[in-house]
Amino acid sequence: MSVLADYLVSVVVPTHNRSIYAISCVKSLLAIESDRLQVIVHDTSTDDCRLRTWVATVNDSRLLYRHCAERLSMTDNHERALEYARGEYVCLIGDDDSVSSLILDVAEYARGRTVDCITPQVKAAYSWPDFRTNLLGAAHAGRLYLEAFTGKSRWVDSSQALEGLLLRAGQGTDGLPKLYHGLVRRELIQRVVLANGRLFWGTSPDMSAAVALALATEKFLLLDIPFTLPGASGGSNTGRSALKSHKGDLRTDEHMRPFKNLRWPEHIPHFFSVETVWSHAAWETLVACGREDLLDRFNWPRLYALALFNHREYRKAIMQAAQANSGGGVMRSIASLPLISWEWLWGKLQRLAHPSASNGREVLGVFSGVDEARCCLDARIGAVARAHLNGK
Incomplete structure (x- = not known):
């Protein structure tokens, strides 16, 4: 399959009623000075739509913004957003996240070596000013963290990575090929969609994509360079988890209500939590991709x-x-x-x-938004990380 690309990288951002974070996220992406970067925002907001108002003032052809009046589930919002990607490589992030400008260098590195999927080790993280935890309260608020990174890369066997996921009961996408905070060739994504009808299944898009990619690839590259910047905000699922409030009834929880015709098997506990959502997405994806045999493991x-x-x-x-x-x-x-x-x-x-x-971890500073944090991260690691990539 040959896929025409208008950009080197498409960064895809689904969002819903979170303008306070999404505006900063989009600012951070458009501040990367390259016409090889596409930014896609798929917005299902029903609030005052500050994001839509702000986008109307932006004059940048790289930004593709779509507002959808239909209330979609998180999974469907991700699926719709992905359809607009026109880059050779695609990265999916949340609306309180960002990416480093290094993502373009990593994409060039991947293109030159015919790499379909690169997963970064998580070494950078930003906590929004409203982020709180039960244990430390506001101690993380506004902070940008960085762990030491080596620039090294290694190939990982996708089937072994999937075996590890099954062994840990589908808990977390670490060690898997990632689209969410990863970089995947769009041609590979389209092959998966052509085979299965869609990429995302179940109630956790990041988990579903990782499982589908593990099934569709023989290997992926694990890279010790933080070319994306995960954010944790008070209004996110991460924020709810930190306060131990990320749980609820399957029918009434805000996260779950938009899911239509939800299949939830008897052998997954019937309540909403990080553990059950992750396992549900892994289960649903394996079933949808015709790999029920793996559920025995x-x-x-x-x-x-x-x-x-x-x-x-x-x-x-x-x-x-x-x-x-x-x-x-x-x-x-x-x-x-x-x-x-x-x-x-x-x-x-x-x-x-x-x-x-x-x-x-090293604290690089305290910032009011992910746009400021992204600039600081680039200034701190850009030259060193590019030297690692050029030396490979």
Whole structure:
């Protein structure tokens, strides 16, 4: 399949009722001075639409903004947004995130080596001023963090990466080929869509894309250069998780209500949380891609044990799911609890080794928005990271 490209990189930003973050995000992207970068914003906002008003004042042909009056689920919003990408490579981010200008250098590096998918190791992160956690309160507010990076890259076997995901019960996309905060050749995305009808399935687009890409590739490149900038804001799912409020009823939760004809199997606990949404997206994607056989390797007892440990108020729903899953089993789930407890304790001990909010990371500064943070990140790492890429 040959795909014509008008840009080198398309950065895709779905958004809904979060203008305060999205305007800063788009500013940060358009401040990258290159006509090889396309910025796509797909907006389903129903609020005062400050973003739409602001976009009307922007004179930049690289920006493609679409407002959709229909209330879409997060997954459908991502799918619609992706359709407008015209870059050779595509990166998906949230509306409180950004990317480094290095993304263009990384895309050139990938193009020259015929790399379909590059995943960066997460070494940079920005916390918006309204970000809070139960443990540290406002200690992270406005801070831009950076961990040491090496510039090294290595090939990762996609099937082994997927095996690791199944072993950890679909919890997190680390170690997988990523479109969300990754870089993927659009030709590969279109092959997946052609084969399966769409790219995103289930209730977590980042998880679904990672699973679909793992199924569609033999290998991907893991790169130790932070060419994207994840943001954590008070109004995000990350912010809710930090305050332990990212959970709720499947029918009434704000995250879940827009999903139409939602399939939710009996063996996934019937409530909304990080753990259940991740596992649901992995399950739905494997089924949609015709790989139900891999579900036999899914570590269901670990899912139930994690859910019990983190959400005791939903223990009835968790036990019902375990009983419905003959391969999971209530006793095997309960037997997994000591391991989950030890992992939690080990995490706390590791945290005590770096008791400050930075947790051993370098603090590059305190900023009011991701546009300012992105400029600082580029100034700090740009020359060093480009030297790493040019030296490979």
